[in-house]
Amino acid sequence: MSTPExxxxxxxxxLPDVVTPLASYVPTxxxxxxxxxxxxVPVVKGEIKVTGKVGAEVSAEVAAEQARICALNCVAALKAEVGELSRVVRIVKVVGFVASAPDFHGQPQVINGASDLLGxxxxxxxxxxRSAVGVAVLPRNVPVEVELIAEVS
Incomplete structure (x- = not known):
């Protein structure tokens, strides 16, 4: 069986470099x-390419791709903390936030982008x-933000 890397x-x-924190916190x-x-958030090489609310300016499909980017950034932060991803015993919990238009109700499908990548x-x-939560706005007007908890050996 192959390693996570x-x-x-x-x-x-x-696996990207760990995203530099946007405020006063640490990555892990x-x-x-x-x-x-x-x-x-869905930062790729220092840039945010998609902004707006899901169900308005951003489609659910594009938002799911952005959730996948968020999850990959989580994995990068996790690897920086533990060294080798084979030390991950289990991804315990994922929380996904979706900046949603008032009539958008597909938050679980958006966060599937993150969950599927982790699988x-x-x-x-x-x-x-997992929790998938609709919110009014996210930092830098991104459509999605993801965090996770992992058990490691």
């Missing part, structure tokens, strides 16, 4: 065997509990 490559992805915090990532990278260890 190998699966990332097999998916045609590259570890307590015991749990690592919490800060909320990650692709970690297999059964990527199955997790």
């Amino acid at each position: 190998e699966r990332i490559t097999e998916l045609g992805l590259e 915090a570890r307590t015991g065997s749990l690592v919490y990532t800060s909320g990650q 692709d990278i970690f297999g059964d260890a990527g199955k997790h509990a």
